[in-house]
Amino acid sequence: MSVGIDIVSIDRIKDILDKKRNSFLNKIFTVSEIQYIKEKNYSPQTIAGLFSLKESVSKAIGTGIGKVSFKDIEIYHDENGKPRVELNEKLKTFNIVSIDVTITHEREYAISFAKVEFKSDERSIQVPEELKGLLTKRNKDTHKGDYGKVLIIGGSRGMTGSVTLSSKASVRTGSGLVYTLVPEQLETIMSIKLTEEIVKLAKDNGKGHFIKESLEDILKASKDKDVLAIGPGMGNCTDNTYLIRETIKNINLPLVIDADGLNALSKDMGMLNHKKNSIVITPHPGEMARLLNKDIKEIEGNRIYYAKHISNKYDIVSVLKGNNTIVSYKDEVYINNSGNPGMAGAGSGDVLTGIITSLIGQGLKPFDAAKLGVYIHGLAGDFARKKQGEYSMIASDIVDCIGDAIGVVIDE
Template sequence: MSQPLPSLPTRPSDGHKGTFGRVLIIGGSTGMSGAISLSGVSALRSGAGLVSLALPEPILPIVASYEPSYLCIPVPPDLNGRVSLEAQVVLDESIPKMDAAAIGPGLGRSENLNRIVAHLYQNAKLPMVFDADALNALADQKEILSQHTGPRILTPHPGEFARLIGSEISHIQKHRESLAVEFAARHEVILVLKGAGTIVTDGKRTRVNETGNAGMGTGGTGDILTGIIASLLGQKMLPLEAAQLGAYLHGLAGDLAAEEFTQRGMIASDLLKTIPDAWRIMQAEDTANLTR
């Protein structure tokens, strides 16, 4: 990072799962059950006390069998196995019980999902991460981007960001930092523009991430970042700091995975294995900084 990292979230010796945050991740659809599973495990590996996944009922057996440590909240599916509009009732009941939430991994696209994303973006008071198809839903209704009641972190790759601002990827890649800063300032959000040198900005303060490698250009790594940032939000980190620390941890886990599996051979789930080692390195650095 171009500036020092935020301190790691505290882990009091008498803490319990309520202390370390309740996180809800909304997503998944028929054929895309892996994305929300990766997000759920990465949130747990990043220190969340309790992680719940709200997902269409037909894919619940697949997602639940991937990892026993998270909870699964089944919601009514539409005819294509995506989250249906009727799921809004379940989501509205669940969100007030949470400390942070994320939406997007494996979500899919539909008009009703656009309505759900808009409802949550505009009305949920808790900190939320919007990724993947939730970003595409926002791109379809750009007029609401400044209409939010709680902290919002958007984590687009260049293609998703191009749709959000109505531009070309080539233009974005030439002006990554200035466009990211302008967007975050205009809409009062935290923007995490992924890519080589991921940019994290709230429009006033900007960080350029120094960890990560080209081996992370594989399906599912973005879903892992979503879970990490949501987890840190649930642990009461400030949104910009959660995004900054999350991007660094994500990239460091990717660097460790590349050392073990090579950039060519690594896959997204390898990061789930290296996140604990990344935390160990960061904890040592954090402790050293505190004792200086």
């Protein structure tokens, strides 16, 4: 939101009208406005109010008169006589949602006030140069198959929220098709939770979590997909390490590993040496400490070093979450500047997993997808904070704001 206030001397307008009425009116006002002024018998009070209001609107937009002209802003009145604003095509590119205006007169002055609401306050956001152009506007002649087939594997009894958030985040980020593979005991609850996503089932022998026999269904579901994410809500089941190892060894797809998938990975880091394609890991500091067998304080005190270290050692993309999330691939490092403390809550990381997975599925290289993903994630969190506040925002609020964040990135 932005406001603009202006005050104009009515005597000044009288003086101008006495000297050069027609040239002044034609320079400042549109044909419709001049007609309204004529109906008011060229009242200096009326003209001063309209003149002042154009100034207020230009200030609230952030340009002032100069970058835009007086005639770019047209004042009209509704059936109740209340002033309203119509902007020309040039100013409609400013992503303005609404303009509220008032005019008042105080003896010798006309005073105006304008309040402009912008779509997500996009004007004030500076997208990092290295992220510009990674995501572009879509061609008109496209279909859902052009935007990636995503498979997200996760969930267990009592932990369906994580995989739901990842799946919904992938859809909201623009994936054409999102498949969610869960233990078969979760079919009913996941069919209720997910609408746009396609629910797939893995054998669980009635246990409500993945088991070794689930591997067959994982391998089958991965066929013809573009990217796979694994881990959200899987729980700490004994068979998870086996499933992660066999997934890495047997599936030739870009892979995003998060949450319980990372906990399983930490028990056998050597499985990364058998990968067939790019891998992105998204640990928070505690998970990174387990992966590297280090103390959390050691990780927190040397975030860039360890993000680069694990990336170089295993030839993977590492995303070390936290304030100023660090994305590293070999010797390249990106430090994110979007996001806020309100995102430090359950499910936020699952949303990030869904975003990164979606971007890879849409054709971005894993390192680019991770960089852009953490930025979009943080920016969506910033928009969510404006709507809900840092204390009240939840992970699903971040999902709901992904579209706002993508709009900023693409508009750049």
